[in-house]
Amino acid sequence: MRRRPVRRWAxxxxxxxxxxxxxxxxxxxxxxxxxxxxxxxxxxYQATLDAYASAQQLVPIAESRYYPQLTLTGSYDYYDETVxxxxxxxxxxxxxxxxxxxxYGAFLRQAVFSGDLLFGASKAVQQVARARFLSDVAxxxxxxxxxxxxxxxxxxxEQQRIADAKxxxxxxxxxxxxxxxxxxxxxxxxxKSAEASLALAAVSFEESRRAxxxxxxxxxxxxxxxxxxxxxLQANVELRPPTPADESAWITRATANNPAILAQQMQxxxxxxxxxxxxxxxxxxxxxxxxxxxxxxxxxxxxKRDETEGRIGLTASLPLLTGGLITAEIARxxxxxxxxxxxxxxxxxxxxxxxRVAYANTTLGTQKIAALQRALEAAMLAxxxxxxxxESGTRSNADLLAAVEQRYSAExxxxxxxxxxxxxxxxxxxxxxxxxxxDLGRINQLLQxxxxxxxxxxxIADPMQ
Numbered sequence: 001m002r003r004r005p006v007r008r009w010a011x012x013x014x015x016x017x018x019x020x021x022x023x024x025x026x027x028x029x030x031x032x033x034x035x036x037x038x039x040x041x042x043x044x045y046q047a048t049l050d051a052y053a054s055a056q057q058l059v060p061i062a063e064s065r066y067y068p069q070l071t072l073t074g075s076y077d078y079y080d081e082t083v084x085x086x087x088x089x090x091x092x093x094x095x096x097x098x099x100x101x102x103x104y105g106a107f108l109r110q111a112v113f114s115g116d117l118l119f120g121a122s123k124a125v126q127q128v129a130r131a132r133f134l135s136d137v138a139x140x141x142x143x144x145x146x147x148x149x150x151x152x153x154x155x156x157x158e159q160q161r162i163a164d165a166k167x168x169x170x171x172x173x174x175x176x177x178x179x180x181x182x183x184x185x186x187x188x189x190x191x192k193s194a195e196a197s198l199a200l201a202a203v204s205f206e207e208s209r210r211a212x213x214x215x216x217x218x219x220x221x222x223x224x225x226x227x228x229x230x231x232x233l234q235a236n237v238e239l240r241p242p243t244p245a246d247e248s249a250w251i252t253r254a255t256a257n258n259p260a261i262l263a264q265q266m267q268x269x270x271x272x273x274x275x276x277x278x279x280x281x282x283x284x285x286x287x288x289x290x291x292x293x294x295x296x297x298x299x300x301x302x303x304k305r306d307e308t309e310g311r312i313g314l315t316a317s318l319p320l321l322t323g324g325l326i327t328a329e330i331a332r333x334x335x336x337x338x339x340x341x342x343x344x345x346x347x348x349x350x351x352x353x354x355x356r357v358a359y360a361n362t363t364l365g366t367q368k369i370a371a372l373q374r375a376l377e378a379a380m381l382a383x384x385x386x387x388x389x390x391e392s393g394t395r396s397n398a399d400l401l402a403a404v405e406q407r408y409s410a411e412x413x414x415x416x417x418x419x420x421x422x423x424x425x426x427x428x429x430x431x432x433x434x435x436x437x438x439d440l441g442r443i444n445q446l447l448q449x450x451x452x453x454x455x456x457x458x459x460i461a462d463p464m465q
Contacts, residue, residue, distance in 0.1 A: 035146050052132055080098045097300050101295070113284070143435065151420070156208060177397055190398075
């Protein structure tokens with residue numbers, strides 16, 4: 001296989017004990033836990049493993065026809081026979097008899113030459129390889145799907161946290177403006193504007209809360225497990241783009257290693273084997289055959305007797321007239337080969353396109369994160385300046401509200417970009433056929449440890465209700 005199976009990391013005994021006595025205090029799940037749960041429980045992925053296990057039996061089934069086929073036979077019959085008239089040259093026969101007849105023996109067939117054997121086993125090998133690559137496709141897709149859902153849930157939690165902080169800030173600001181309005185230092189329009197901003201912030205918080213709930217449901221659908229929390233990304237971790245920093249190198253790697261391409265190449269090879277197999281239907285088939293039979297006849301026209309017969313020889317068959325069957329079958333499998341080759345070309349083109357897109361996303365991702373980091377720092381300075389100006393009377397309520405909105409928007413954009421970058425990195429490795437267990441381990445190390453992480457639950461309680 002291309003990778004070693006993802007192994008579950010050992011859990012701290014204390015966390016296990018706490019989880020056993022009180023699920024509320026169970027340690028949040030990490031990325032590897034979610035991935036391992038999905039690989040163990042996801043029904044769609046299990047179906048591909050079952051398909052691979054089934055395909056593995058195609059080779060021994062095909063190879064079994066290389067070996068002698070020995071069949072044992074046996075029969076017991078009770079006859080009630082009446083014969084009148086002529087019988088094999090004997091005239092005026094008038095016989096009635098009832099008697100048993102037993103027979104047993106063995107039949108042996110050994111293929112000597114057959115196109116079915118020459119190319120049937122070859123096709124079976126290609127089919128097994130294709131099933132294995134398709135299981136790799138399903139495994140990579142499930143891993144990336146779990147990771148993307150995990151990161152999307154973390155982004156939703158960050159959005160909820162930011163929405164909650166924004167709402168608290170706007171509530172404080174609203175109280176300040178309300179006090180000023182009572183003292184005649186603020187206009188009614190300013191109070192209404194602050195009130196509207198607070199109402200919109202409450203709606204945004206509710207939307208983010210529902211998004212978090214939906215994220216947990218999506219993760220549960222993939223993993224088959226219900227998590228009370230997951231570990232977030234460390235705050236100041238440095239994110240680096242994957243190497244090499246060369247688009248053509250990634251395209252070359254994807255063309256050579258992408259499991260979807262490899263699976264379709266096996267399909268093309270199997271189609272070619274079908275073509276050769278169909279052509280060999282025009283050739284003779286030769287078998288070595290042998291048999292041994294013993295008959296015990298207790299009566300009847302032929303009388304009581306015991307017979308023993310053994311024979312061995314060669315049989316050959318050559319189709320002469322088939323009503324166009326062989327010609328039509330050759331044309332059919334040739335069309336299947338051309339279809340498989342066209343599908344391969346389409347998969348290669350799509351893989352190249354997806355590789356370029358994924359590489360561009362990771363390259364631009366680091367630049368975007370750096371730019372958003374600077375934008376957040378500038379927004380925080382602008383918020384602080386506007387807050388000071390508002391308190392001294394040199395900045396309006398609208399200026400401060402706009403600064404608060406810009407600051408929290410910049411914070412959410414930065415958080416979202418960080419999680420998107422991680423997902424894009426895994427997507428690039430997936431399309432290149434280079435997704436390894438070590439990649440997940442490295443990302444898992446970027447998450448906060450349970451002892452240091454703020455408890456990430458299914459939702460932040462609404463303190464304003």
